[in-house]
Amino acid sequence: MIGFMFYLQAFELEQTLTLSNTNGHSLNPSATKHDVPLTTSSLGRLQDIFLYRISYTQAAMRMLASAGVLVGFCGGGGSPLFSGSEVEWLTPQSEYRPTDYVQGWLSFWFDENKRLAVAQTFQQARIAYLQRVWEKDRDLKAENFFADDKDISTALDGYAQQIPATQKVGELLLKEAALTKQLYRYAAKTTKLGNFVRECEATDLANGFLNHGNYLAYGLAATTLWVLGIPHGFAVMHGKTRRGALVFDVADLIKDAIVLPWAFISAKEKATEQEFRQQLLQKFTEHKALDFMFEQVKQQALREDLP
Template sequence: MDNLSSSDLKSILHSKRANMFYLEYCRVMQKDGRVLYLTETKNENQYFNIPIANTTVLLLGNGTSITQAAMRMLAQAGVLVGFSGGGGTPLYMANDAEQPIEWFTPQSEYRPTEYLQGWMSFWFDDQKRLEVAKTFQQARLTFLQKIWSKDRELTQEGFNIKDSGLLQAFERFEQRTEEATKQSDLLLTEAQLTKYLYKFASNAVQLQDFKRQHQSTDKANDFLNHGNYLAYGLAASTLWVLGIPHGFAVMHGKTRRGALVFDVADLIKDTIVLPWAFICAKDNDTEQEFRQQVLQAFTDHKVLDFMFDTVKEVALSYHKKTPQNKKVKSS
């Protein structure tokens, strides 16, 4: 077979890409025009192909290494690469060891400009930034209601969107979001809803005495951490494609360089990651089984499309179109 170059690959829109990979104890390399990972076993070495043209995010965990040639091909295919600890969390820093989210982003001179321009046209105005944060929060709730109402698996597991307590929590969330006068009000309202959803989910799967602890070792907390970092990968990919830097957050504050990643990831975390973390913990699934379930749910419910559409709609609603230059007749 003739060697392939990245220019030979068919372009797939990032919002339509199907794959996210978490790898550990292997070596990622370029071979015959493809990106492969090599696993070393006692009796033999095995190569596996990574379909980079259809991949959004590559997470490299414990015991991994990657070659310069492989990084070049991944960059040309627009794949985000992050180094993480075991199980995909925590995400170690690519550039700055003090920031909670950072990725190796492919470098290209041909990123779109209109989305960043639109974002900047409102971002320095506190009131406009608050309104965008409210838009994000409403979009987040609408997406949750839509997915939970039509997902039969979630319904069968006890996630009944018509539950009276749940409906009251949604109503409070919408009211307090509308009445918020600053970002801290929105963060408090968000935290209250998520806390209720934890309680609702733990009751649905009959998981007693659950408490959210990021450093905990129980499966529900581990799966929540793992799934959240997968959502961060999709959010980072969305922002990179649209050319919006991660520091221009609308919810999580102006002092955290990766905060906009959190804002965008929050659009889908409660909808997808939260319920499946509890369901898979109840079923005593492995980390790999949980990851496969969450990634399948991401694909089934087109979460990347939703992320892209939400961010683009907000940015373009503030983007000022410049008038076309008039032709000047030569004298």
């Protein structure tokens, strides 16, 4: 991976040569015995770390830029949902995005049949990822979420068989929506939240956690596309005119597998927003959600067997 994301919850500019956290450790090109050297190799250790109350200098930012690190400023919660304003990204001036993936993506995007084929592949990968995560995750099994339950296996197998038969993206979207409703029904039944109705504006815990978790998934998807240099507008399912539509396509690869069950489990346990967020971030890491997104997008961008 050639770029990393940092969520900086509170920040200040200082006339020093350090990038430090609240524990007093610093990332400093001229490190003291208490400092962590800011080198290209040390940057690798910072992947997927959420740093709070960061102080940095021009020297530190110069090294981050030279390594292609993506730095973001945001409010509490690490996403637009809780910050009250859009995230502002600082793109390193010394780093160009790779060309292979965007050129490969555009080579098929203008052909409707090829876009449909990629969308179908994404949906098959989504099913496979859910099955793999639910079969592996002991915590989900402890909460009675099983990939081989009759209701789940019937829903997933039925959808998998319907995917190749779809002739239009709109038809695929309708079948995908039907699957999602079945998953909501299963999760609500398993967690004894039988009166659940999916409404984005609803104030109940399950809907709130779904919204929160989805935004975290969108952050992973946006990071994937930025690093690979593919613009957000070239969607394969969510509509060519919808802003950021490809972000939603990529986020859908992992939402059902991780966000959906933990939103219901956390609602059942009456968890706080912070507790839910930490649980979800842990599961994203445990099941390598970001790696999976990179893998799927790269495979489709470089795919040569499209009709």
